[in-house]
Amino acid sequence: MEITIDIGYEQLLAAIRKLPAAKIEQLKSVLNDEFIEQKASNDLSDFQDFLLKAPIMSKEQYEKHKSDRKNFNSWRME
Template identity: 55%
Template sequence: MELTINVEYEQILKLAKQLPAAKIIQLKSDLNTDFIENKAEKEISDFQRFLLSGPVMTDDQLKDFKQNRESWNVWRKK
């Protein structure tokens, strides 16, 4: 059985500040960097979602782009 509660960040912070120092240290160690990084890997930020929804070049467009870039580079060096 799973129970989900909607609690605002400010409420969690207020409760955490009421803990004794030893429990705060324990909480910090439980929420170590590995835990946070693993959690962050699973979540996609708005910016990442924006980038992933952007246009993508086809192979032909990429080939044309590279050829154009080479032509521009030659032209600029003259």
């Protein structure tokens, strides 16, 4: 069984502040730095998601790009 509750950050903070000290310590131990870093690394920003879904250049396309770039650079210098 799963329950989803939609509350704001301020409401959550107020609820945590009402907890007894022992429960706050327990919550802190569960939400340690390792957990937070793992959670943050799993949440990709829209830009990161965009970059990961972008097309990838093949080795042949990259070699052609380098060659074209070299040709353009020599053409500009003349």
